[in-house]
Amino acid sequence: MSTILLIEQLLNGLQSGLMLFLMAAGLTLVFGVMGLINLAHGSLYMVGAFACAGVAAATGSFWLGLAASIAAAAAAGAIVEVAVIRRLYARDHLDQVLATFALILIFSEGTRWLYGSFPLYLNVPPSLSGSVTLPGGIQYSLFRLAIIGAGLAVAVGLFLLIGKTRIGVQVRAGEADREMIAALGVDIRRLYTLVFALGAALAGMAGALVGTIQSVQVGMGEPVLILAFVVIVIGGIGSIKGALVGALLVGLTDTMGRVLLPSIFGLFMETSAATSVGAALASMAIYILMALVLIVKPGGLFGARA
Amino acid sequence: MSAAEVTAMPEGRGGRMTRAQIVNAALALGLIGFGLGAWAMDETFLVTLATKVAILAIAGAGLNLVLGFGGLVSFGHAAYFGLGGYASGILAHHALNYTAMFEWPFVFEGTTSMPVIWLTAMAVGALAALVIGALSLRTTGVYFIMITLAFGQMIFYFAISWPAYGGEDGLPIYVRNGFPGLNTLDPVQFFGLVCVVLFAMLGLISMLARSRFGLALQAARQNRQRLMAVGIRPGGVLLVAFVISGAITALAGALYADLNRFVSPSMLSWHLSGELLVFLILGGTGRLFAPLAGAGLYIALEHLLGGVSDHWQFFFGLLLLGVVLFARGGVIGFLAGGKRHG
Numbered sequence: 071m072s073t074i075l076l077i078e079q080l081l082n083g084l085q086s087g088l089m090l091f092l093m094a095a096g097l098t099l100v101f102g103v104m105g106l107i108n109l110a111h112g113s114l115y116m117v118g119a120f121a122c123a124g125v126a127a128a129t130g131s132f133w134l135g136l137a138a139s140i141a142a143a144a145a146a147g148a149i150v151e152v153a154v155i156r157r158l159y160a161r162d163h164l165d166q167v168l169a170t171f172a173l174i175l176i177f178s179e180g181t182r183w184l185y186g187s188f189p190l191y192l193n194v195p196p197s198l199s200g201s202v203t204l205p206g207g208i209q210y211s212l213f214r215l216a217i218i219g220a221g222l223a224v225a226v227g228l229f230l231l232i233g234k235t236r237i238g239v240q241v242r243a244g245e246a247d248r249e250m251i252a253a254l255g256v257d258i259r260r261l262y263t264l265v266f267a268l269g270a271a272l273a274g275m276a277g278a279l280v281g282t283i284q285s286v287q288v289g290m291g292e293p294v295l296i297l298a299f300v301v302i303v304i305g306g307i308g309s310i311k312g313a314l315v316g317a318l319l320v321g322l323t324d325t326m327g328r329v330l331l332p333s334i335f336g337l338f339m340e341t342s343a344a345t346s347v348g349a350a351l352a353s354m355a356i357y358i359l360m361a362l363v364l365i366v367k368p369g370g371l372f373g374a375r376a
Numbered sequence: 377m378s379a380a381e382v383t384a385m386p387e388g389r390g391g392r393m394t395r396a397q398i399v400n401a402a403l404a405l406g407l408i409g410f411g412l413g414a415w416a417m418d419e420t421f422l423v424t425l426a427t428k429v430a431i432l433a434i435a436g437a438g439l440n441l442v443l444g445f446g447g448l449v450s451f452g453h454a455a456y457f458g459l460g461g462y463a464s465g466i467l468a469h470h471a472l473n474y475t476a477m478f479e480w481p482f483v484f485e486g487t488t489s490m491p492v493i494w495l496t497a498m499a500v501g502a503l504a505a506l507v508i509g510a511l512s513l514r515t516t517g518v519y520f521i522m523i524t525l526a527f528g529q530m531i532f533y534f535a536i537s538w539p540a541y542g543g544e545d546g547l548p549i550y551v552r553n554g555f556p557g558l559n560t561l562d563p564v565q566f567f568g569l570v571c572v573v574l575f576a577m578l579g580l581i582s583m584l585a586r587s588r589f590g591l592a593l594q595a596a597r598q599n600r601q602r603l604m605a606v607g608i609r610p611g612g613v614l615l616v617a618f619v620i621s622g623a624i625t626a627l628a629g630a631l632y633a634d635l636n637r638f639v640s641p642s643m644l645s646w647h648l649s650g651e652l653l654v655f656l657i658l659g660g661t662g663r664l665f666a667p668l669a670g671a672g673l674y675i676a677l678e679h680l681l682g683g684v685s686d687h688w689q690f691f692f693g694l695l696l697l698g699v700v701l702f703a704r705g706g707v708i709g710f711l712a713g714g715k716r717h718g
Contacts, residue, residue, distance in 0.1 A: 107518045157701055163518050164449045168657050169700040171650045175693030183687050296529050296646065299522040307518065346539050353537045357530035361511055364523065368514045 074208050079329045080322070085214050087321020088221025092276035093298040094305070094313040095228055096269020102308030103244040103265050104159050109170035110150065111273055111298065112291025113177035118143040118274025119281035119290060120181060123190040132195035136278050143274020144267045151266040156259070174292070182288045189287035192278075217279050224272065225314055232310055241265060245308060297324075300356055304363045306373020315371060320356050327355035396712040400665040407433075407668065408571060415564040423563040424635070429668070429675045430570045431631045436655040436667025437577050438624030443653070444662035445585055446617045447597030451521045452508065452528030453652050456622040458535065458644030459504055460497035460629025465547040465639035467493050472550055490555040490569075493630055501626020502619045504531070509618035513611055525646060532644040546640025553634050560634070570631055574668070577624055582664055584620070593617050625652075654696060660706030669707045 097111050121142035126135030150173065158166045198213045232238040240261055243251040252258040277291065284290075301320050305312025332348030339347065363371060393401070407430060414422035435457050442448040470477045470486025477484045487493060512523045536544045552560045560566045584590045595603045596610040603610050633639045642648070651674065658673050659666030677695070681688035703710070 101518065107521060154697065154701070163521060164443070164653070164657070164661070165700050165704075167449065167451065167521060167650075168653060169697055171654070172693045172696035172700065175689045175696070179687045179690035179693065183690065292646070296525060300526050303519060303522050303526065346537075350534055350538045353533035354530050357526055360523070360526055364511060364514060368519075370519075 074206070075329070077204075077206070077208055078210060079325055081210055081214065081218065083322035083325035084318070085218050085221070085321070086325060087318040088218060088225070089276045089280050090294070090297055090301055090321055091221060091225060091314050091317035092272045093294055094301040094317050095225075095310060096272045097298050098302045098305070098308055098310065098313045099241070099265055100269050101302070103241055104155075104262055106155065106159060107163055107166050107170070108155070109167060109295065110173035110177065111269070112295030113174055114143045114147055114270040114273040115277035115291040115294055116177065116181060116288065117146045118277035119286040120185060120190070121274065122278035122281060123192050123286045126192055127190075132193065132282070135192070136275070139274045139278035140271045143277070144271035146274075147270025148263055148267040150270075151263050155266060156262070159262075178288050185288070187288060189285035191285055192282040194282060214283065217283075220275075220279065224275070228272075228310060237261075237264070297356070300360050302370070304360055304370055306370030309370070309372040312370055312372030319359065323356050323359050324352075327352035331355070394712075396663070396708065399708055399712045403665050403668050403672070404575065407574075407672065411564070411567045411571070415567070420563050423567050425675060425679065427563070427567045427570050427635055428632075429672050430567070430574045431628050431635060432652075432655065432671040432675070433668040434570075434574050434577050434631065435625045435628035436652050436659075436671055437574075437581055438621045438626075438628065439652045440656055440662070440664075440667050441581055441584070441621045441624065442614075442617050443656060444666065445581075445590065445597065446593045446614055448513075448614060448618065449521050449653075450512075450524045450618070450621075451646070451649050451653065452524035452526075453621075453625050454644050454646060454648035455508070455528040455531045456501040456505060456625040457629035457632070457648060457652075458531065458639075458641070459500050460626030461633035461639040461643045462535070462541065462547070462629075463497040463500045463626070464493050464553065464630040464633040465549055466541055467496060468549045468551075468553055469541065469547055488551070488553045490553050490560070490630075490634070493553055494627055497626045497630035498623040501629070502623040504626075505619045505622025506615070509615050509622070513614055513618070525649065528644065528646055528649055532641055532646070535641040535644055542640070544641060546638055546642075549633060549637045549639070552637055566635070570635075573627070573631065577627070578664060578668075581624075585664070589613065589616070656706075658696075658699060658706050660708035660710075660712075663706070663708045663712075666706060666708060673707060 093111065093115060096114075097108060100106055100108050100111075118139035122132075122135035122139035124135075125138035126132050129135070154169060154173065158169055161169075194213045198216050200212055201209045202212050202215060204210055230238075232241060240251060240256050243256075244258070244261060244265075248258065251261075273291075276294075280294075281290065297320060298317075301316040302313055303316075304319060305314070305316030328349070331352045332345045335344035335348045335351075367373075407426060411423055411426035411430075414420075414426060435453070438456070439450060439453045442450055466477070467486045468488050471488045472486070475486070477486055508524065508527045512520055512527065515523060535541075541547050552566070554560055555569060558565050558569060560569065585594070592603060592608050592613045595608075596613050600610045603613075629643060632643065655670030655674055656666050657670070659668065659670030663669075677692055678688065681691055685691070699706070
């Protein structure tokens with residue numbers, strides 16, 4: 071295993087971790103502030119990807135597509151919040167799970183109705199296509215590098231928003247005591263819609279960026295949704311910092327596991343057996359990580375409550 | 377839902393049946409009548425459809441034990457369903473290829489005998505539920521939902537990436553496994569066998585619910601502190617229920633594999649975990665017969681709506697949303713009225 075390949079995979083892990091963070095941040099905010107478990111978060115990711123693909127195909131501009139993905143996902147999030155989610159805050163988790171499961175069916179089947187089952191492909195914008203040479207002579211895709219930069223920028227922006235602004239104060243107060251901030255005159259319904267739309271916008275952006283690397287298709291949000299659940303269970307539900315740490319852990323474990331485990335088993339097994347055992351174990355690595363975190367800290371790394 | 381009482385059916389006054397008992401009897405007779413009627417009219421496809429309902433109802437009954445009675449929202453029950461299916465598929469695979477499953481520390485041959493397969497499937501399901509339950513029950517509430525979901529996905533991805541038993545392509549069972557004295561390839565005989573298993577499982581769960589253990593389980597849902605105050609550790613009761621639940625759902629998986637004569641990772645997918653939850657909410661959470669009512673309604677809708685539009689899941693999603701938001705209590709709640717307290 072060459073060092074160059076290893077560093078390349080580290081960067082890939084970082085990139086997938088940051089995209090997971092965009093998903094997990096919205097989930098964890100919505101759970102922390104409104105106490106809601108939202109399975110339909112993956113659908114908003116898909117909405118973002120389809121909006122980007124549609125607008126980029128119509129206008130020829132990836133950047134307009136990216137803007138459209140954020141706007142469409144935020145709008146879809148706000149509409150869903152007002153129409154459905156708002157009625158679920160006072161319900162138990164089972165009702166929330168089932169109602170948002172129903173939303174997944176509606177979103178997925180509706181999208182399949184509109185666009186068909188075939189995957190769409192997005193082109194990397196010309197200004198970001200090709201690769202760059204990093205220090206040490208490593209060739210790395212410029213677009214993936216840009217995604218890492220965008221993910222880091224959003225993470226910093228989100229920490230500033232939650233930590234330094236008036237809205238951030240309200241969000242944190244909402245996590246601590248909902249009734250109290252309503253009594254202090256904050257329009258709690260508008261705050262909830264805003265938080266939900268913010269989470270949706272982040273998911274939509276992640277969908278557009280990842281959709282450009284992979285493909286845009288119905289059901290693309292579901293594997294990511296489950297990974298985002300693993301992330302927030304590891305990080306601790308409700309904690310943005312936990313979501314960031316958890317996302318990077320999961321992204322790196324998953325990527326590195328797939329690269330390293332087959333070659334580690336190859337040291338003492340024949341190649342074909344090592345490949346299959348390694349691949350099977352690599353697919354389980356993040357769940358084993360989650361189980362280990364739970365044994366040590368049932369409330370997650372940065373969670374307040376279990 | 378959490379305030380609702382789940383108790384074994386109270387006896388009706390003067391020996392008369394309660395409304396809930398009438399609804400349950402109607403559901404049971406409806407399933408058997410539909411299956412036999414379809415057989416009499418030589419509609420093999422409909423017999424198979426009724427068998428599918430009965431099998432999914434067994435799987436739902438397993439989930440109902442922990443969800444309806446114990447209040448645990450497990451979002452990973454497809455894991456036990458799929459493991460049961462793979463137990464069946466793998467045993468039959470080895471028996472049909474005349475290869476031993478493993479030769480160390482003792483020789484373990486495959487088999488095509490259903491009773492052996494069922495016991496193996498239940499043992500595998502119980503063991504998986506023991507490990508997953510012991511880890512997941514360290515947490516409660518929304519953590520529990522996400523963790524059971526995540527462990528379910530872990531087994532799903534393992535099945536996809538492990539090539540020995542078909543990986544992503546699944547594993548066919550060339551000849552349906554046999555049961556002593558029956559021809560299981562005859563659809564109506566297999567249907568009868570599945571119905572016997574279904575009602576045996578529902579009887580078992582009803583008996584469990586009325587037992588000391590069942591009362592402790594329901595108390596664990598209602599108030600863990602009080603249960604601890606009377607000297608019962610809720611964790612132990614819930615774990616035992618989770619293990620029994622996993623075994624029942626695995627048994628259903630073994631039957632499902634035999635019904636389709638095929639096992640694939642889709643039996644492990646989280647969509648199936650969601651559908652099992654949907655059966656219970658459609659039927660009426662915590663009711664003994666909820667899984668049968670829910671599975672029947674779901675398969676009927678799939679069949680009827682599916683014939684009208686390829687996008688039936690869109691309309692089903694709208695319907696499910698409506699039931700969750702506005703019609704709590706499900707089919708049995710609608711037919712049998714509110715639950716009794718006490």
